[in-house]
Amino acid sequence: MLLNIFFERAVSVFNAVIFFYVILISTSYLILAIISIITLSRYLKENSFINYKIILSSDMAPHLSLITPAYNEGRNIKENVHSLLSLNYTNYEVILVNDGSKDDTMDILIKAYDLEEVQYDFTEKIKTQQVKAIYKSNNPAFRKLVVVDKFNGGKADALNVGINVSSKAYIICIDADCILNKDALLILAKPFLEKSDQHTIATGGVIRVANSCVIKGGSLLKVHVPRNLLASVQVVEYLRAFLLGRMAWSKLDGLLIISGAFGMFDKDIAIKAGGYDVKTVGEDMELVVRMRRYMIESNLKYAVSYIPNPLCWTEAPETFSMLGRQRSRWTRGTMETLWIHRRMFLNPKYKTIGLLSVPYWVIFEYLAPIIEFIGILLTFVFAILGILGWSYFLMFILFAYSFAIMFSTLTLLSEEYTYHQYPKVSDFAKLLLAAIVEPIYFHLFIVYAALKGNWEKIVGRKGWGDMVRTGFNKGKQSTA
Numbered sequence: 001m002l003l004n005i006f007f008e009r010a011v012s013v014f015n016a017v018i019f020f021y022v023i024l025i026s027t028s029y030l031i032l033a034i035i036s037i038i039t040l041s042r043y044l045k046e047n048s049f050i051n052y053k054i055i056l057s058s059d060m061a062p063h064l065s066l067i068t069p070a071y072n073e074g075r076n077i078k079e080n081v082h083s084l085l086s087l088n089y090t091n092y093e094v095i096l097v098n099d100g101s102k103d104d105t106m107d108i109l110i111k112a113y114d115l116e117e118v119q120y121d122f123t124e125k126i127k128t129q130q131v132k133a134i135y136k137s138n139n140p141a142f143r144k145l146v147v148v149d150k151f152n153g154g155k156a157d158a159l160n161v162g163i164n165v166s167s168k169a170y171i172i173c174i175d176a177d178c179i180l181n182k183d184a185l186l187i188l189a190k191p192f193l194e195k196s197d198q199h200t201i202a203t204g205g206v207i208r209v210a211n212s213c214v215i216k217g218g219s220l221l222k223v224h225v226p227r228n229l230l231a232s233v234q235v236v237e238y239l240r241a242f243l244l245g246r247m248a249w250s251k252l253d254g255l256l257i258i259s260g261a262f263g264m265f266d267k268d269i270a271i272k273a274g275g276y277d278v279k280t281v282g283e284d285m286e287l288v289v290r291m292r293r294y295m296i297e298s299n300l301k302y303a304v305s306y307i308p309n310p311l312c313w314t315e316a317p318e319t320f321s322m323l324g325r326q327r328s329r330w331t332r333g334t335m336e337t338l339w340i341h342r343r344m345f346l347n348p349k350y351k352t353i354g355l356l357s358v359p360y361w362v363i364f365e366y367l368a369p370i371i372e373f374i375g376i377l378l379t380f381v382f383a384i385l386g387i388l389g390w391s392y393f394l395m396f397i398l399f400a401y402s403f404a405i406m407f408s409t410l411t412l413l414s415e416e417y418t419y420h421q422y423p424k425v426s427d428f429a430k431l432l433l434a435a436i437v438e439p440i441y442f443h444l445f446i447v448y449a450a451l452k453g454n455w456e457k458i459v460g461r462k463g464w465g466d467m468v469r470t471g472f473n474k475g476k477q478s479t480a
Helices: 002-047 053-057 077-085 105-112 155-165 184-193 229-251 267-272 283-297 320-340 348-366 368-384 390-416 425-458 472-479
Strands: 064-070 092-099 115-118 131-137 145-150 170-174 178-180 199-209 214-216 219-222 262-266 302-314
Touching (some): 002 348, 053 184, 064 155, 077 092, 077 105, 105 145, 155 267, 170 267, 184 199, 184 262, 184 302, 229 390, 283 348, 320 348, 390 425
Parallel strands (some): 064 092, 064 170, 199 302
Antiparallel strands (some): 115 131, 170 262, 178 302, 214 219
């Protein structure tokens, strides 16, 4: 009798906890979305008449070093480097760091850009793997290009080599599989020019999905919704994260992550903070948190900015195997970053970061897949055992599904009324269809990948795993 009473109360407590968590996370998403929409509207209004070409001719424009780590990027490397060398900006250099690629990445670069090995003096401010050689082009048209060939040490190590070799005051870290908007540097550099009593230490940009887009000569010519369903679902996911998530965190001064695919940093602060951590696979998030922590602990006023413009386009995974490796790695990176900086959790010394951002990431980003899995599993088991009615289980699933569809639709409407990168009605219809199937087709797999990431971290797995690129040429040919 007592056991039955205890069990019934335990089930009641479980239901209450799950219900409260679902309401709390849904409410937090809506609040962030409202803040993002208001902030985005103001940003567009304030920046609608800005002539970014003024930055191009200004002596005050930041001098930039674009650092691109490359590992087995032979499929895309020629077009990507061409894209970086063709940007509308004056004072910048491109540093391509070949991290011990096993494919023909170096051969393609040497042939395409007429490279030869040179003597290149630099100071190793951050300890890294050994550099084999440094190359420059014999062609004056490629004078901005520096290619570093080094022994494999991982992405973070390659970025640190790029920081050591760089000669400019600001660094922009960009993945080798990305294509930039021609004016990307002008727009990204703007926050560093604005007068303020705060020292801008980093700026992040939006990442968009380039699958099936028309790309020629390293330039994005036409935007298409990906033909691959898995990639098209990621379009919706990326829009949701960047437009209705990070915009709000930037406004709240609580942004913890600048995508490793495209971000700009004050080099001096990055070096003082220790550079990229080679012991984590979440080096992008970890560096931002550590730079913010450095500024707070040094009692320095600072700012981390966010630019919502569609500046950077990347290739999204088109297979579940590659997507699973990517997302399990993201989970491990999140776990590592939160553990490294655990003293910030609910610590008022770190202000918004400690009291809001870090707790949010722990409760609603890291723990969400675990709680969701346990909640669905136990609710299903209780329904089978007759402890809970099937109507409760179905109502729970229906609410989660309906909220997901509503929120994704809000995301698509936000994109439609702001940057409008998908102008055709058929494009909107395809993305809406992707949003409808996402909770079943995509989200459940993401939960699985997150759980797998937890397990991999527990058993001590390290490294990135192989990420095979389809290549932009495939998308270009398929749309021709």
